[in-house]
Amino acid sequence: MKRWTLYTAASILVGLFGTGSYLYYKYEPNHYFKRLEVPVLSTPSVAIQPSPLPMSPGTQDTNIQVTPDATPKETSTQDKDIKAFNVLILGLDARKEESSRSDVIMVMHVIPSAHKVNLISIPRDTRVNIEGVGYTKINHAHILGELKGGNEEGTKEAIQAVSNFLQVPMNYYVKTNFAGFENIIDAVGGVDVELEHNITLPDIDTTLSQGKQHINGKIALSLARERYSMPNGDFDRQAEQSQILKNVALKLLQPEHIGEIAALLPKVKKDIQDTNFQDNDLISLAWLFKGMTEDDFTYRQIPGASGYELDPLMQMRLYYWLPDMTAVKELRENFLEEKSS
Template identity: 50%
Template sequence: MKKKTKWKIAALSVLVIGVSASGWAYWSLDPSRHFENQDIPVLAQPQTAEAAAPGPVQEPPKPDMKSFNILILGVDSRSGEPSRSDVMMAVHVVPAERKVNILSLPRDTRVPVKGVGLTKLNHAHIVGESKGGNQQGTLVATQTVSDFLGVPINYYAKTNFEGFKRIVDKVGGVDLTLEKDLHLKFQKTTIPKGQQHFDGDTALKVVRERYGAEGGEFGRQEEQSQVLRSIAIELLKPDKIPQLATLLPSLRKDILDTNFSDSDLISLAWLFKGVGQDNFRYTQLPGHSGREEDPLVGSNLYYWIPDSESVKKIKEDLF
């Protein structure tokens, strides 16, 4: 009888500890509470042409309300060459309101890059990396986006194509909804419209396809934002929660580079998963196509030329 009583007490103790731990995790990692208790860093603030070179801001002003901006970079890393940022998204997050605004920045956007002049946005990472390696590439890219949009950048997450594929595979694939059949030009195959479950290799082909996607480059960007949310949903499915302790360190290696902590990433994924459709806003950078001389490569290139008035309005509406 005593043995049974001891077993019941032990089982009850384990249950209480488990419930308490789950409650603590829920309480501490809830996005509004987690980020409210953080000192939000500022990696870049808008600078004038005379300001110092890009780099971390030493004493950032503290915002009245806890919101922050993330720069997401998908870089094209090729052996022996500086990395170009093929994917760039500026994301504004308001944890207390569970609000996420995503602004997709076309890689061909014509922007000023310090020390170069008006060039393609994806050249910013090349310029920085050529001067000071991977970290400087990140800093120049973040500073360029901060200057262009007129907003601070607080966090960044950077991966390459191989890392992206591994992340998608490790969360078990992602669900994407295609509005129409997608023809993959270089693979010479077509993916039918509707909801599809993709592994890492196919998901990468989908988000890199700019010719067969509906809306071309802009259609590709919208698919990229779908992937972000889908990864968060997969990561926090009930069967994945027990694996987070081992899964997250592995995912961090595939992200390659970020200033988010492990707990930040879990809390952010939680927010992305739970945000309502009305609070998940995706915007494409307005402008027009054109050709201009590029000072970096010394030839006439295709650009996406942003509308300056629309950029001001985007800053007011999204950030």
């Protein structure tokens, strides 16, 4: 009996070890994304970028064209030894029977080998060149595509606009609307945020106090949309959006058990309007995020200045965020491109 018990226990341990080794080999991020044929959804196709300097009020829009000094390397995204990839995150402001502008635009540069993530927030009013249109706001790209060919074309236009602007390829995308954003946060039991000052949210008649707060989806959505009660307006709002996204990721993608994440995926995915991530990709990302801390995330905003320019769509002068393309180039090299080893 003792011998039988010993053999049984040994068999169970071997089985558990084999299963664990299989899951590790299959989903461990550095192994998984090296084996995966990471998609390349877009590569920069426009060698024209906005003027890096704002114009004085009253001057004519000269649409200065700047040619990049080098074409970005694409081979790294198609290399079997890939170390990093880019994810475009789009939050749409669509309501029923309305076309959709992208109100939240972020690029997540994921480095599986280092367990690091760089988050780059692009102001929705950033002035970029869109093929066939000219210089307009980057959040117009989605609606322009949607008007031409529906949701899928809207996604393609937004991805290409961001790729052209940052001069990097895009590998994945996640797109959700405001309702989905709220539901995802509720699905994970809310999210923690830390506020540097009191923030009034007039649309839900609530004031959040300075310090750490645990908030539900409704409050998180209102916080992500609020800018008027923040000292730096849209830039504080971008920072809050980044904080919410990062903290949701840390909570959602820290599985103690793979089965729990697998069970949660359908709840989260039903509120994601569109994505090219597969379930296995998300499970591997969950493994990547397990154990990550605040220090493993780096957040940056697009540098530039405020200004007013003639918009070709509205045929009037509109407010723009005019990017400093020299600084954007440095940001790309430091946070969006693979470093040579």
